Amino acid sequence: MAVFSKVVVANRGAVAARVLRALNALGVHSLAVYSDADRGAPWLGMASETAHIGGSPARESYLNQEAILEAARHAHADALHPGYGFLSENAGFAARVEECGLRFIGPSPRWIDAMGHKTRARVLAGEHGLPVGHGSGVLPAEPDAILRAAEAIGYPVLVKPAAGGGGIGMLPARTPEQLLAAVERAASMAERGFASREVYLERLVDRPRHVEIQLLGDRHGRVAHVFERDCSVQRRHQKILEEAAAPNLAREAIDPLLERVAATFGRLGYDNLGTVEMLLAPDGEFRFLEMNTRLQVEHGVTEEVTGIDLVAAQVRSAAGAPLTEVLPDAPRLRGHAIQARVYAEDPKRFLPSPGRLVEFEPPVARGIRVDTGYAAGREVTPHYDPLVAKVIAHGASRAEAIDRLVDALASFRISGIKHNIPALVAILDSGEFRAGDVHTGLAAEVVARAAPQPVT
Amino acid sequence: MATIEVQSVVTGSVWKIEAAVGQRLEPGDVIMILESMKMEIPVIAEDGGTLRELRVAEGVPVTEGQVVAVVEE
Numbered sequence: 001m002a003v004f005s006k007v008v009v010a011n012r013g014a015v016a017a018r019v020l021r022a023l024n025a026l027g028v029h030s031l032a033v034y035s036d037a038d039r040g041a042p043w044l045g046m047a048s049e050t051a052h053i054g055g056s057p058a059r060e061s062y063l064n065q066e067a068i069l070e071a072a073r074h075a076h077a078d079a080l081h082p083g084y085g086f087l088s089e090n091a092g093f094a095a096r097v098e099e100c101g102l103r104f105i106g107p108s109p110r111w112i113d114a115m116g117h118k119t120r121a122r123v124l125a126g127e128h129g130l131p132v133g134h135g136s137g138v139l140p141a142e143p144d145a146i147l148r149a150a151e152a153i154g155y156p157v158l159v160k161p162a163a164g165g166g167g168i169g170m171l172p173a174r175t176p177e178q179l180l181a182a183v184e185r186a187a188s189m190a191e192r193g194f195a196s197r198e199v200y201l202e203r204l205v206d207r208p209r210h211v212e213i214q215l216l217g218d219r220h221g222r223v224a225h226v227f228e229r230d231c232s233v234q235r236r237h238q239k240i241l242e243e244a245a246a247p248n249l250a251r252e253a254i255d256p257l258l259e260r261v262a263a264t265f266g267r268l269g270y271d272n273l274g275t276v277e278m279l280l281a282p283d284g285e286f287r288f289l290e291m292n293t294r295l296q297v298e299h300g301v302t303e304e305v306t307g308i309d310l311v312a313a314q315v316r317s318a319a320g321a322p323l324t325e326v327l328p329d330a331p332r333l334r335g336h337a338i339q340a341r342v343y344a345e346d347p348k349r350f351l352p353s354p355g356r357l358v359e360f361e362p363p364v365a366r367g368i369r370v371d372t373g374y375a376a377g378r379e380v381t382p383h384y385d386p387l388v389a390k391v392i393a394h395g396a397s398r399a400e401a402i403d404r405l406v407d408a409l410a411s412f413r414i415s416g417i418k419h420n421i422p423a424l425v426a427i428l429d430s431g432e433f434r435a436g437d438v439h440t441g442l443a444a445e446v447v448a449r450a451a452p453q454p455v456t
Numbered sequence: 457m458a459t460i461e462v463q464s465v466v467t468g469s470v471w472k473i474e475a476a477v478g479q480r481l482e483p484g485d486v487i488m489i490l491e492s493m494k495m496e497i498p499v500i501a502e503d504g505g506t507l508r509e510l511r512v513a514e515g516v517p518v519t520e521g522q523v524v525a526v527v528e529e
Contacts, residue, residue: 349465
């Protein structure tokens with residue numbers, strides 16, 4: 001069946017390149033939009049057409065709804081892919097796209113809205129029988145009420161923005177004194193990042209794992225899962241290593257949960273690609289964290305381990321293709337895949353390090369895939385996030401995938417910026433990671449061990 | 457009386473200035489908050505002192521190593 005005639009790619013960098021690759025594979029025309037800073041960017045050459053939409057700061061370009069919609073109208077596009085980040089989880093924008101007569105390639109706006117607010121999403125998940133951890137609703141302003149909410153959950157707690165995501169504005173508090181300061185600071189960060197001061201509390205779980213479930217729904221009431229990913233290795237609450245399947249987890253321990261989550265969202269009518277993020281506590285209990293109603297940065301490990309083109313599947317599903325066509329056979333796991341996120345940052349202090357890429361030669365090797373939006377000579381600007389490349393290794397076993405990833409990272413030639421490859425290799429090579437003993441504190445532990453002198 | 461030139465640790469821009477010239481700073485007080493690649497990076501008066509000079513304004517770009525403020529201990 002016909003998919004779309006022309007799709008706007010409303011994003012930049014590695015995800016723009018990835019979506020364009022899928023559109024080209026489907027034989028669909030594309031319009032890539034770009035900012036001043038991205039003039040001449042490598043992925044623009046993959047698009048059928050390009051349009052300049054504004055200045056380098058994201059609010060003037062990739063967050064500029066008017067400019068994007070104007071470019072879409074001018075090009076007579078009939079669909080828009082938001083990628084991840086930027087406007088991908090903005091329900092108001094999704095609704096405007098549809099009002100302009102274009103299909104928004106993602107779930108219905110009502111789903112973006114329902115899952116975008118974290119405490120409402122927790123309530124919804126709980127009402128439908130999914131396990132949800134201890135937490136509060138949106139915190140009131142009165143200090144006494146905030147302290148009571150934390151006491152009801154039990155310290156330590158984590159303060160989180162209700163409208164948030166991406167690990168921004170998440171602060172731990174171990175005592176009542178820390179709590180009020182953390183709430184104030186998190187609310188301020190939330191206001192700036194998400195235009196909402198609403199924050200809530202969750203019980204802070206010590207050394208948890210972060211396990212997420214990939215769902216794919218169609219517009220005909222069916223939802224399937226495409227297995228899970230383990231994204232426990234994080235810095236500043238942001239993922240740096242992701243793998244499929246989750247290590248040291250028996251299929252019998254997770255398969256029933258995958259089926260249950262897919263069935264739940266199928267009943268509720270979830271209608272496109274989405275990811276349910278869960279926390280796995282050391283006691284083996286899974287707890288619903290949040291749902292991301294978009295393509296994930298780490299979708300590639302699922303693609304490598306199942307052989308499914310998730311982006312093409314997402315586009316076809318948005319165009320109305322039923323799941324029976326998009327996923328005719330039940331997905332199967334083949335070997336193991338791990339992704340490393342290469343960031344332009346200081347590997348010890350995790351501070352951003354923009355600059356010009358003097359050398360940039362991604363590795364080419366068996367079992368290695370690199371998703372990037374950069375090339376030698378391009379500028380990594382302070383305007384956008386610091387991800388410069390995703391290196392994905394696939395192997396017959398987890399050990400083989402680790403070996404391939406370590407070799408690939410070691411041969412990645414990058415100069416002109418500081419980057420986190422030394423930290424990634426140290427973590428991949430650690431005894432804990434090789435043993436599959438992953439948790440959200442592992443990255444910080446390995447980096448601290450590698451550089452015992454604190455930076456002053 | 458030592459004067460300390462406080463440098464930016466990143467390339468980015470000044471998001472918000474939190475302290476005023478002449479203000480007494482305790483060790484660890486935030487002078488300003490920088491922004492780069494979607495991150496906020498506070499510039500801190502490590503040892504405290506008096507803020508003598510602000511060499512940047514909100515919204516201006518800064519480079520790594522640039523002196524953004526002067527503190528007198």
